Amino acid sequence: MSDTSTIHHIKLPDGSIEKQTTTLNLGPTHPATHGVFQNILELDGERIISTESTVGYIHRAFEKLAERRPLFQITPITDRLNYCSSPINNMGWHLTCEKLLGIQTPKRVDYLRVIIMELARIADHLICNSIVGVDTGAYTGFLYVMQYRELIYEIYEQICGSRLTTNIGRIGGFERNFTNDAFKKLEKFLDEYPKVLAEFENLFTRNRIFMERTIGAGPISAERALNYGFTGPNLRAAGVDYDVRVHNPYSSYQDFQFEIPVGTTGDCYDRFLVRNQEMWQSISIIKQAYQKVQEFKGADAEVYHADVPEYYLPEKKDVYTKMEALIWHFKIIMGEINIPPGELYFPVEGANGELGFYLISDGGRTPYRLHFRRPCFVYYQAFEELVKGSMLSDAVIVMSSLNLIAGEMDA
């Protein structure tokens, strides 16, 4: 043996090559993952050679649970998918049920739902975009817009009583009419938020440091994005104008005028811009919807649910005074209503993309099978391709700009 082999403290077996790369665990409880999932990165210096993602740390067996629950008890499960925009999941589930049950909701209910869904979209996008800011080193934007997420949560609170896991609405409509306070808070939001969003954009959009960090980080072509099943803002950032609200309108989205913003390169910067633009579009949709809601006068302005006694809980005062209402109350609460048999796939535009509900009913009282198409779960598998060959710090921004929500991934 020559002298060079004595350099090693540990003698390697003959013929083996010394390992030149570093293995790094990013997650499961790393602050940069913003959720519980793990990435095992293989690094050459600071360059990423390969990644392996592990998900499922907070898997809660939602699909199995749903097989033993009547429809209205599944709504709280959907809260916990994408918990940054629970109302969209709730409404998506109600709309799925209504389609299967053949319930036609009044226009006012549709418009109120649109308001809530777009508020949820804004809450989700602003948290995602400000977290991209935090991960690039700019904390100010995050704190600045956070007070408006607070205001959105206060609006939820006025309507359903809770903030994060909302369980908002019922099959057929809402649990109660919107209060005057809710509308006042909505007006305050519509009045103040556009200015704040404009300032938030000023902070980032042409910020040299932010641009250097995000332009070219984690790009994807439109073709690859489609092949990977991207939907929502991440697909639109790659240049495909696919939006469920336009392609398969639900909840009267066809009554509104709005644009679908698209990017070109599909990198973190484009994803950021698309989300910002979508917030502007959402504000415009809320304004239109609020105007339409205000046009209902007299008795029409009191309509907040469809007339479906089999599925919509009667008012408490009726339960105590009317036999009919008491019967329905018990039948609904005990889950004694049979669902008509049928098979249905219903997509809605979640904050992260196409949120689909695949519901099979065999005529029993609970779904025979319910599958959630979770946009996060589908597009997270592209992560390896997005970050391969880029720097470690890019991986962190790519993760936050994809808006990976562990609750949605793991179901």
Next chain:
Amino acid sequence: MLTNESIQQKLTEKFGDQVTGFTESFGMMSFEAPKDLNLKVLQFLYDDEELQFRFLSDLQAVHYPDQIGRELAVVYHLHNLVSNVRLRFKVFTNIQTPDVFSATALFSSANWMERETYDFFGVNFVGHPNLKRILNVDEMDYFPMRKEFPLEDQTRIDKDDEMFGRGGTF
């Protein structure tokens, strides 16, 4: 203009009586094919000039324990984004040898969706690059979404199946 009728016509032209069970529910057409043909059908739907079903919306399985010989259904939801038409495609397999060809070569998105389906139903996707559990722990030795695993503890007598809407007489 791509309609459900023209899709059905094109499929029967190509595959004859191999494609069956055309039904339409809530505007979406559904059909099935033998499990050996699943890739050929998906490829045809992908490549054809008019059909262009190039977006895999969703992939999952359903367990029907009462259908002997075709207990597991693998369900593909496809989307033609140009004409905006959705399609549901099913293949059935028996539960003893649940081998179905993997669609990962055609759709990268099928990778994790097939892993999830394997994880919960035990469908063995032949040709999958990395078929292992994804949401459950690796040590798990059963497939939890199959119907033989009821949600409630079977030793409990206070939770009757009738209370939960299945198996009851009233």
